[in-house]
Amino acid sequence: MTKQRALAAAMVGLLAACGVAHADGDIFSNGHVDGDLRLYNFNRLYASKTVPNASAFSTGALINAQTGSFLTGFSVGGTFATVNSFGTHSNNPAKIDTTLAGPNNSIGTFAQAYLQYQHDMFLFRGGYQYLADDPWMGNNDSRVIPSSYNALKLQITPLRGWNVFALREYSWKSRTSPGMYPDNLYYPSKYDGDSMYGNNGSLPLHARSAPGTWEGGTTYVHGGLSAQLRYYDFIHFARTVYAVGSYVFDTGSGFDPVIGAQYLVQNDGSDNRFTETGTKLFGVAGTHVKSRAIGGDLGVVIPNGRFDIYYNKLAREAGAVGGGAAISPYTMNYGSDPLFTTSMIRGLVETGPGHAWKGKFTYDLLDKKLELTAAYAKYLTYYRGNSHNLYFDVIYHLDGALKGLTLRDRWELSNGGVDNLNPTNQSFVYNRLMLDYKF
Numbered sequence: 077m078t079k080q081r082a083l084a085a086a087m088v089g090l091l092a093a094c095g096v097a098h099a100d101g102d103i104f105s106n107g108h109v110d111g112d113l114r115l116y117n118f119n120r121l122y123a124s125k126t127v128p129n130a131s132a133f134s135t136g137a138l139i140n141a142q143t144g145s146f147l148t149g150f151s152v153g154g155t156f157a158t159v160n161s162f163g164t165h166s167n168n169p170a171k172i173d174t175t176l177a178g179p180n181n182s183i184g185t186f187a188q189a190y191l192q193y194q195h196d197m198f199l200f201r202g203g204y205q206y207l208a209d210d211p212w213m214g215n216n217d218s219r220v221i222p223s224s225y226n227a228l229k230l231q232i233t234p235l236r237g238w239n240v241f242a243l244r245e246y247s248w249k250s251r252t253s254p255g256m257y258p259d260n261l262y263y264p265s266k267y268d269g270d271s272m273y274g275n276n277g278s279l280p281l282h283a284r285s286a287p288g289t290w291e292g293g294t295t296y297v298h299g300g301l302s303a304q305l306r307y308y309d310f311i312h313f314a315r316t317v318y319a320v321g322s323y324v325f326d327t328g329s330g331f332d333p334v335i336g337a338q339y340l341v342q343n344d345g346s347d348n349r350f351t352e353t354g355t356k357l358f359g360v361a362g363t364h365v366k367s368r369a370i371g372g373d374l375g376v377v378i379p380n381g382r383f384d385i386y387y388n389k390l391a392r393e394a395g396a397v398g399g400g401a402a403i404s405p406y407t408m409n410y411g412s413d414p415l416f417t418t419s420m421i422r423g424l425v426e427t428g429p430g431h432a433w434k435g436k437f438t439y440d441l442l443d444k445k446l447e448l449t450a451a452y453a454k455y456l457t458y459y460r461g462n463s464h465n466l467y468f469d470v471i472y473h474l475d476g477a478l479k480g481l482t483l484r485d486r487w488e489l490s491n492g493g494v495d496n497l498n499p500t501n502q503s504f505v506y507n508r509l510m511l512d513y514k515f
Contacts, residue, residue: 103151106144113137114220115511118173123502132173133164136220138187149195154204155188157221175274177220178252183271185254187224199231204249204256211414212308212318213289213406218508219251223406226256237298243291248406250275258285260405262313262349276408283353286405287311300324300332312349314342314365314403320414324377334384336373338416342366342403350397357398358428358459359495365403366396369424371416381439386416392429392458399458400429419453419465420488421506427497430457447471455493463492484510 114137120130142153160182165172172179190203206215206224215222225248231241247256250272259267261275263283293306303321310316322336344365346352354361368391375384393400404425407413413425417432424432434453440446449469456462467488474481486508490498498504 103144103146107142107151109139109141111137111139111515113513113515116176116220117509118176119505119507120173121505121507122499123504124499127499128168128171130171130173131166132161132176134159134161134177134220136160136177138221140188142192145194149193149198151192151194153188153190153192154186155206155224157183157185157187159183159220174252175219176252178271178273180271183221183252183254185221185249187221187249197233199233200229202228205229207243209295210243210291211304211306211320212316212404213245213291214412216251216407216410216412218410218412218510221251223251224249238294238296240294241292243289245289245291247288251410258287260286260310260313261408261410262355262405274409278355278357279349280353280355283349283355284312286313286349289405300326310403310405312347313405314344314348314367316340316342316403318414320371322373330379332377334373334375334377334382336371336375336416338369338371338388338414340367340369340402340415342368348397355397357401360397360399360401360459362397362399363395364397366393367391367400367402368393369402369415373416380441380444381437383437384435386434386436388415388417388424388432390424390429390431398428401425417453417455419451419490420467420469420486420508421465421490421504423453424455424457427455427457427460427463427493429459430455432456445473445475447473459495460497461492461494463490463497465490480514482510482512482514484508484512486510 115135117133122129136159138155138157140155143151145151159177163181165181169179177183186204188204190201190205193200204224204226206222207213208215225245227243227245229243231239233239247258249256252273253270257268257270259270262279264277264281265273288311290309295304300323306318308316318340320338322334325333342365346364348365351363369388371388373384373386375382390402391400402425404413408425411418411420411422413423415423417423417434432455434451436451438449451467453465465488469486471484488506490504493501
């Protein structure tokens, strides 16, 4: 029902827009259309002798449209996304990197279809939408199609840089799904017919569906200060409080120290999908959800670059699901959670309770057209052993006649771990070549 309601809301808004177009200005000439053309080639290279390498190639287009304002602040927007691998997938499913666009050769979907009202400090948006700035419910935009959510969002901006918001999410579309479904990344692929790949899939097929999420919080950015406080009720999964903040000290010398901290606490009684199905995370079942994580960042901004040392601790909790696992329904196995030490492949959300640290260096060249990143992360965990990841990222922004075209190559090597953290506990190299043209 939520899918039909969201589309109905968007259509009603569009019809209303047409009716007032001449009375309140031409909403179509004042609207805008933009988009992305994408070409991605992913390769998963395993040292394991029993697991074959996997790869995937895909092209895609995301077309965004939003009308101009009518009735003093209303507008209608949407995004259509289409993906095609042109029959390049292997005939052997084990040799396909299904995280890119699933096992099929094409996807077509409405990633966004929303009605928006924005006036002065007030913003409301309802329908299919990206939650790009949400740390635990983001759009996970490292694949051809980003994640999106069927949600109602209300936001007030009392002062510049300060937002207060509330959100109710009902269903979501993963990066490989054709539409919205009442599930999340803990459900198995094809749950309720959802082509959801790259997920954790711990819950059984008979698990009850996910009712969605309540969220509320505030964010503040001013000068060198950036801070946010959020509360999530991932209904029947975990109640979560998340706080993070950082400060950049402007010394006027070009070398500016950075300090940051983050805190996560989760709890829930026995009324959650893990305990009612006896589901184990990291081989550990529990009678309740309880998680606690802390993090720190010490860094320095230098001319054209930045260097940071990060740390996280995810506490071990006796009797809890996954021994204190951080419950993250919309980032698990995506490696897109906001913990400081998360790598391209994974972090403590995927490896479980323990400690982690990470060093990261970024540097810009050629008037910021070339961006270079190198990072090293170490994970010492109770259930998945000790592992480390080495990461390189090269981004080049073209200009002139090719302005809008970005070339990006990401490479990460993971070593170590137990219980098949990497296939047969051997090294794993993930290479992602991505071309994106924004117009």
